[in-house]
Amino acid sequence: MVTRIIIGISVFLLTSIINPVTTSVQAQAQEQLLPDPGVVSYSFRHQFEEDVAGTLDLIKDMGVTNIEFSSLFGKTAQELRAMLDERGLICTSYGVGYDDLVDNTAQVARDAHTLGADYVRIAWIPHESPFSIEDAKRAAEDFNRAGMALKKEGLSFAYHNHGYEFRPYEDGTLFDYLVQHTNPEYVGFEMDLLWVAHPGADPVDLLNKYPNRFILMHLKDLKKGVEGDFSGSAPHEYDVRLGTGQIDFPAVLKAAQDTNIEYFYIEDESDAVVRRVPESIEYLKSLTK
Structure with missing residues (x-):
């Protein structure tokens, strides 16, 4: 046994000396818990409203190249794409409102393609509180129809949860109903971590339960001590820097590796x-497998 250990150590040291670059790359790959994250344009909504070009420069200076846009901020899709291209930035997901998804699907698809996005997502289902099974049934039908149309255009559709869907229903929740009554060929989901934790659900359990349905994720943390509800609404101060709130990010990101x-x-x-986005990026970089 001792001989095997000594031989193993010797081989490792010899390999490191012969090819230190390869060994270093392998070590870095083993440590990486998630790919470089993008940002949601909504985070910088106030900055974008003042200066679109300057805000894109700001984001690039943070080392971020991937943006999920939830608004065009007064620009056309063509104008915004040109500004992205000038800076080496990309848009991979395009967020729109429910009505545009349902009533203007073709235009949404054109804009998404112009921006270079692979995904179209929405983050709110219009309803009068509380969110009901009737709301979920209507949304599931609309999602299937719009998702099919987007699929024909080479795009993937995702619904971003917002908390109210986790109201109990039968043996599960209304979120379960949405997952189970939408066609996985046409409808995926974007998990927003805060809006899973706020109504009391567990993001790791959800990722394990529906590994093939989640295709995007919003990295967002919920303030410690907060007890949420099913309203889908919360003060902005409930949103805290990543790693300082309730979300167990190492567990979530490990579970996410076995999803889509x-x-x-x-x-x-x-x-x-x-200030906080760079801090959150550094926190994510500190996480290792």
């Missing part, structure tokens, strides 16, 4: 976004 999630986006709704 392709892109991760930091979303920060605070007024301190310019």
Whole structure:
């Protein structure tokens, strides 16, 4: 046994000396817990409203190249794409409203393609509180129909949870109903971590339960001590820097590795976004397998 250990150590040291670059790359690959995250444009909504070009420069200076847009901020899709291209930035997901998804699907698809996005997502189902089974049934039908149309255009549709869907229903929740009554060929889901935790659900359990349905993720943390509800609404101060709230990020990101999630986006709704996004990026870099 001792001989085997000594031989193994010798081989490792010899390999490191012969090819130190390869060994270093392998070590870095083993440590990486998630790909470089993007950001959600909503995080910088106030900055974008003042200066679109300057905000894109700001995001690039943070080392971020991937943006999920939830608004065109007064630009056309063509104008915004040109600004992205000038800076080497990309848009991989395009967020629109429910009515546009349902009533203007073709235009949404054109804009998404112009931006270079692979995904179209919405983050709110219009309803009068409380969210009901009738709301979920209507949304499931609309999602299937719009998702099919987008699929024909080479795009993937995702619904971003917002908390109210986790109201109990039969043996599960209304979120379970949405998952189970939408066609996985046409409808995927973007997990927003805060809006899973706020109504009391467990993101790791959800990822394990529906590994093939989640295709995008919003990285967002919920303030410690907060007890949420099913309203889908919360003060912005409930959104805290990643790693300082209730979310167990190492557990979530490990579970996400066994799902269909392709892109991760930091979303920060605070007024301190310019300071906090770089801090959240550093926190994510500190996480290792």
